[in-house]
Amino acid sequence: MxxxxxxxxxEKKPGVVVSAATxxxxxxxxxxxxxxxxxxxxxxxGDGAYWAAGIGIAxxxxxxxxxxxxxxxxxxxxGMSLVPSVVSGAFFVAIPGxxxxxxxxxxxxxxxxxxxxxxxxxLVAPRFAASGADSLPALLAMRFPGRMVAVVSGAxxxxxxxxxxxxxxMxxxxxxTRLLGIGFDAAVIAAACAVFACFIVRGxxxxxxxxxxxxxxxxxxxxxxxxxxxxQWFGLPVPQIAYxxxxxxLQGIEExxxxxxxxxxxxxxxxxxxxxxxxxxNFAGIVLALAAGVAALPNVLAAPLAQRPMREARHTAxxxxxxxVLLLTLMPAAAxxxxxxxxxxxxxxxxxxxxxxxxxxxxxxxxxxxCERAATDAATVRAACSAxxxxxxxxxxxxxxxxxxxxxxxxxxxxxxxxxxxxxxAVAILxxxxxxxxxxxxxxxxxxxxxAAAGAEDGSRGTRIASYVIAATIIVAGAVLAMQRLAxxxxxATGSLAFVAAGLFPALxxxxxxxxxxxxxxxxxxxxxxxxxxxxxxxxxxxxVPFVExxxxxxxxxxxxxxxxxxxxxxxxxxxxxAEKLAAWAALDAHARSMADWWGIGGxxxxxxxxxxxxxxxxxxxxLTGDPRKGTSP
Amino acid sequence: xxxxxxxxxxxxxxxxxxQALDLIDIFAFPLGYFMVAQGxxxxxxxxxxxxxxxxxxxxxxRLAGR
Numbered sequence: 001m002x003x004x005x006x007x008x009x010x011e012k013k014p015g016v017v018v019s020a021a022t023x024x025x026x027x028x029x030x031x032x033x034x035x036x037x038x039x040x041x042x043x044x045x046g047d048g049a050y051w052a053a054g055i056g057i058a059x060x061x062x063x064x065x066x067x068x069x070x071x072x073x074x075x076x077x078x079g080m081s082l083v084p085s086v087v088s089g090a091f092f093v094a095i096p097g098x099x100x101x102x103x104x105x106x107x108x109x110x111x112x113x114x115x116x117x118x119x120x121x122x123l124v125a126p127r128f129a130a131s132g133a134d135s136l137p138a139l140l141a142m143r144f145p146g147r148m149v150a151v152v153s154g155a156x157x158x159x160x161x162x163x164x165x166x167x168x169x170m171x172x173x174x175x176x177t178r179l180l181g182i183g184f185d186a187a188v189i190a191a192a193c194a195v196f197a198c199f200i201v202r203g204x205x206x207x208x209x210x211x212x213x214x215x216x217x218x219x220x221x222x223x224x225x226x227x228x229x230x231x232q233w234f235g236l237p238v239p240q241i242a243y244x245x246x247x248x249x250l251q252g253i254e255e256x257x258x259x260x261x262x263x264x265x266x267x268x269x270x271x272x273x274x275x276x277x278x279x280x281x282n283f284a285g286i287v288l289a290l291a292a293g294v295a296a297l298p299n300v301l302a303a304p305l306a307q308r309p310m311r312e313a314r315h316t317a318x319x320x321x322x323x324x325v326l327l328l329t330l331m332p333a334a335a336x337x338x339x340x341x342x343x344x345x346x347x348x349x350x351x352x353x354x355x356x357x358x359x360x361x362x363x364x365x366x367x368x369x370x371c372e373r374a375a376t377d378a379a380t381v382r383a384a385c386s387a388x389x390x391x392x393x394x395x396x397x398x399x400x401x402x403x404x405x406x407x408x409x410x411x412x413x414x415x416x417x418x419x420x421x422x423x424x425x426a427v428a429i430l431x432x433x434x435x436x437x438x439x440x441x442x443x444x445x446x447x448x449x450x451x452a453a454a455g456a457e458d459g460s461r462g463t464r465i466a467s468y469v470i471a472a473t474i475i476v477a478g479a480v481l482a483m484q485r486l487a488x489x490x491x492x493a494t495g496s497l498a499f500v501a502a503g504l505f506p507a508l509x510x511x512x513x514x515x516x517x518x519x520x521x522x523x524x525x526x527x528x529x530x531x532x533x534x535x536x537x538x539x540x541x542x543x544x545v546p547f548v549e550x551x552x553x554x555x556x557x558x559x560x561x562x563x564x565x566x567x568x569x570x571x572x573x574x575x576x577x578x579a580e581k582l583a584a585w586a587a588l589d590a591h592a593r594s595m596a597d598w599w600g601i602g603g604x605x606x607x608x609x610x611x612x613x614x615x616x617x618x619x620x621x622x623x624l625t626g627d628p629r630k631g632t633s634p
Numbered sequence: 635x636x637x638x639x640x641x642x643x644x645x646x647x648x649x650x651x652x653q654a655l656d657l658i659d660i661f662a663f664p665l666g667y668f669m670v671a672q673g674x675x676x677x678x679x680x681x682x683x684x685x686x687x688x689x690x691x692x693x694x695x696r697l698a699g700r
Contacts, residue, residue: 108649121686271667274649288645310689
């Protein structure tokens with residue numbers, strides 16, 4: 001706390017005024033945007049206005065946070081203010097997309113985040129609040145003194161937060177390309193600069209109310225289009241209930257398309273069928289990864305939860321859960337409506353010539369493909385489809401491929417609503433990313449031992465500059481990774497939380513619940529968990545052949561897969577050096593990658609293995625070394 | 635402890651049983667899908683509420699006992 005009791009009181013009044021002004025301002029922008037959407041202002045202003053509005057809101061929130069000072073909001077608002085840290089802008093875009101692409105299996109992401117909020121309330125928040133620490137790095141330093149824990153946890157926090165920044169910048173970059181019509185890389189750079197600017201202008205005050213406004217903006221932006229679609233299609237204003245109708249209608253349409261030969265059974269992913277795209281064990285693994293990741297999220301274990309009575313922290317965490325659930329239950333509805341819109345398009349006999357405008361708007365950006373070519377305009381689509389379609393020219397379901405990352409904000413356009421609603425969603429997501437990345441960056445700055453608040457107070461420029469350098473490094477690293485577009489946003493965002501779960505969760509639980517845990521144990525837990533994640537990932541992707549050889553008994557390939565593996569290996573050993581050898585190696589490596597796993601576990605679900613490894617390391621190493629309560633350990 | 639058990643059941647048990655639960659419909663949803671999309675999340679909120687209530691009561695008793 002930078003302010004003592006007396007000055008906190010004197011600060012309170014301007015805090016209330018600024019909060020009210022921010023609330024009124026953000027509310028005004030929402031109303032204005034909704035009105036603009038009704039009047040069809042999208043075309044008149046140009047989409048760039050929405051982009052500017054997103055940046056503007058982010059700047060207002062960042063500035064307001066500096067002006068408010070050290071006021072304190074109650075559990076309801078504090079809980080609301082933490083949601084944009086849990087359901088970050090990246091997840092907000094990516095979860096509807098994941099449900100859209102994966103169907104039932106995509107629900108694992110929403111379920112995992114909800115489970116994480118509850119886990120945080122049950123296991124982490126009350127004891128964290130009672131510990132007196134004001135951040136996760138501070139808690140670890142207090143409980144496990146010494147350089148080792150600080151260095152290891154700092155590295156893990158920095159790595160996971162860089163990945164979080166990558167996911168956020170990818171989301172902001174996609175929105176930038178859509179609204180500004182510039183290239184993805186340029187849009188990522190623009191967003192990265194805006195994030196850095198927000199970091200600099202932001203003060204260290206209590207950001208609860210501005211962040212709570214951000215949540216309201218996100219909720220309204222998602223709720224409005226969904227309610228409109230629900231009313232228009234089903235006459236029921238509650239999307240969570242109305243989309244049940246859509247699920248059944250979609251199923252009917254898809255069966256109809258199959259019957260009319262307008263859909264290839266191999267491409268069908270019925271929304272309601274479980275485990276089409278991932279094995280049950282990986283579903284459970286993703287839930288666990290997100291749950292433990294959210295519970296140990298360093299940017300959530302911060303001011304609104306810290307240094308409070310246990311009761312207050314418990315209720316704040318409960319409100320985080322409640323507000324999150326409100327948002328998360330809307331997302332499958334968004335995915336279902338988008339799927340039904342596209343399926344109806346095909347069922348109505350759409351041809352290459354009469355596709356709706358949004359197909360080309362996103363096709364120009366390479367985000368919608370029709371007949372396996374980016375749908376830049378009608379002529380390109382006709383040319384691409386002329387080869388593959390029959391005389392009637394009717395498109396088939398598999399001919400339209402929408403990139404899952406755009407579903408989260410393109411829904412209004414896909415569902416045939418006014419483009420202004422997409423603008424509103426884009427504004428909300430952009431602001432959420434720009435403001436939301438402050439907390440992850442800040443926690444890295446803290447973890448690396450720089451107290452920006454103290455720097456601001458005693459005016460030491462060195463500390464400030466050091467914090468800017470760290471922030472810039474994280475943002476640049478995130479932007480460079482974002483430009484690679486290595487995977488869908490959902491995988492990147494989940495990867496960040498999975499790394500938090502594997503690296504930090506066991507040590508955090510040890511710090512809060514097990515007095516016998518010591519610094520050696522915590523370091524071992526962090527190194528073992530994070531190290532296991534990295535090694536397993538590297539083994540699966542880059543060293544698949546040795547991976548399979550070393551652990552063939554655990555592989556999901558079975559004896560048939562192993563037999564084929566041995567065959568391919570013999571072929572590779574026997575092959576003549578040169579092109580033949582390389583081809584044999586490629587075949588061997590590809591097959592090895594398909595079976596380089598333990599019990600079929602892969603991706604974020606590796607947390608299923610890494611968490612036990614971390615806990616075992618914590619217990620064993622702690623017991624082998626000194627008891628911290630006797631003062632014999634470091 | 636009870637809260638954690640219920641948490642685990644909702645987070646990991648229910649999704650695995652989706653196919654069996656789909657045979658029953660609730661609010662026009664197949665139950666298995668509904669449970670994962672909304673039911674489990676609502677269940678989390680209920681656990682959270684109940685647990686917060688119990689913990690608060692325990693804290694109050696502890697204070698009174700002093």
